[in-house]
Amino acid sequence: MVRRAYDHHLYTSKGVRILDLCQEGGSAILGWRSGKAKLALKNALDRGVSGTFPTEAEGELVRAVQEVLPHYPVVRWYSSRDRARVACASALGLWSDIPLIEFPLLHPEASVDIGPSGDSPYSASHQIHGIPLWRPWLDEAFYGMGDRVDTAFLHAVHDTVETMVLVSPFPFAGGCTIAVFSDPAQEGAPGRAILPSDSISPALLAALARSFADLSSALFERTEADWARFDPYIEPWWDRRGPYLVPKIRPSRYEAFFASALDKGILVSPDYYTPSIVPVSADPGELKALLPKGELV
Numbered sequence: 001m002v003r004r005a006y007d008h009h010l011y012t013s014k015g016v017r018i019l020d021l022c023q024e025g026g027s028a029i030l031g032w033r034s035g036k037a038k039l040a041l042k043n044a045l046d047r048g049v050s051g052t053f054p055t056e057a058e059g060e061l062v063r064a065v066q067e068v069l070p071h072y073p074v075v076r077w078y079s080s081r082d083r084a085r086v087a088c089a090s091a092l093g094l095w096s097d098i099p100l101i102e103f104p105l106l107h108p109e110a111s112v113d114i115g116p117s118g119d120s121p122y123s124a125s126h127q128i129h130g131i132p133l134w135r136p137w138l139d140e141a142f143y144g145m146g147d148r149v150d151t152a153f154l155h156a157v158h159d160t161v162e163t164m165v166l167v168s169p170f171p172f173a174g175g176c177t178i179a180v181f182s183d184p185a186q187e188g189a190p191g192r193a194i195l196p197s198d199s200i201s202p203a204l205l206a207a208l209a210r211s212f213a214d215l216s217s218a219l220f221e222r223t224e225a226d227w228a229r230f231d232p233y234i235e236p237w238w239d240r241r242g243p244y245l246v247p248k249i250r251p252s253r254y255e256a257f258f259a260s261a262l263d264k265g266i267l268v269s270p271d272y273y274t275p276s277i278v279p280v281s282a283d284p285g286e287l288k289a290l291l292p293k294g295e296l297v
Contacts, residue, residue, distance in 0.1 A: 005032035006032055006033055008020045009282070019287070021277055022267045022268060026167040026169075029135075035210065038207065039210075040209070041172075044057065065180065068136070069134075073181075074181035075181075076181070076194065077178050078198045079176065079198040080174070080177060082100075084179040085165055088164070091162070091193065091194045092192070098130055100133055101132060106135070107273070108273075133167060136215060140242045141242030161182070162182050169215040172204070176208060181194055222243070222280060227280065245268075245276040251272045266290060
């Protein structure tokens with residue numbers, strides 16, 4: 001049982017410290033108690049603005065998201081990730097059960113040498129269909145992967161897509177998911193509609209706004225050098241793309257790898273297709289336990 005969390009560590013009720021590479025699927029990428037999002041949440045609750053009435057938090061959230069993603073003029077918020085996915089599908093005029101997927105750059109298949117685009121069943125054009133899940137620092141990963149990733153994947157990840165569901169940088173279980181849309185004029189096309197936002201507590205919207213403001217600052221503070229210092233310890237198991245760790249091992253071995261890492265005090269992503277994340281505030285030596293037996297750095 002987790003008793004407290006700080007930066008990129010979890011502390012159990014038995015006093016065990018766990019290095020967190022899972023980071024709540026990415027929402028704790030800035031750290032479990034970094035920034036002022038929780039203070040914004042508390043201040044809003046102290047003012048009693050927890051109902052369904054409109055507040056300034058809505059405009060603050062739109063401005064904060066657009067500071068990070070300026071090419072998306074329409075910002076909406078929904079009560080769940082699935083609701084946001086359906087809203088994106090509606091805006092694109094696609095079937096409502098289209099899946100939510102990681103950006104192509106974060107797929108394990110992206111590093112496979114598959115030859116020219118379209119010449120292999122692993123081609124991005126054949127394998128990647130869905131509403132993309134946006135994560136920060138993917139641009140840095142794109143520019144560092146030119147010699148290691150198939151060009152079809154690189155082309156897909158670097159294009160501006162019409163709509164995305166965002167991994168919000170606020171580690172708060174449930175309650176709100178953000179989606180962005182690039183062209184409000186397209187809503188007039190047959191079969192398309194940008195669904196209105198759901199009714200979400202203004203206190204939570206205020207916290208999300210603050211978290212995106214914190215992310216905007218962090219985007220300039222964290223660089224490739226901050227993640228590269230972990231490479232000697234993660235290289236046997238993952239291909240690093242920016243701060244994201246894509247498994248090199250086979251899916252059939254991943255469950256055993258997850259359990260082994262947890263026994264060593266390291267929490268990796270429990271899902272093979274959801275990337276683990278470099279714990280930027282940690283000491284790289286904390287990952288030494290993951291090195292194959294007998295290998296030293």
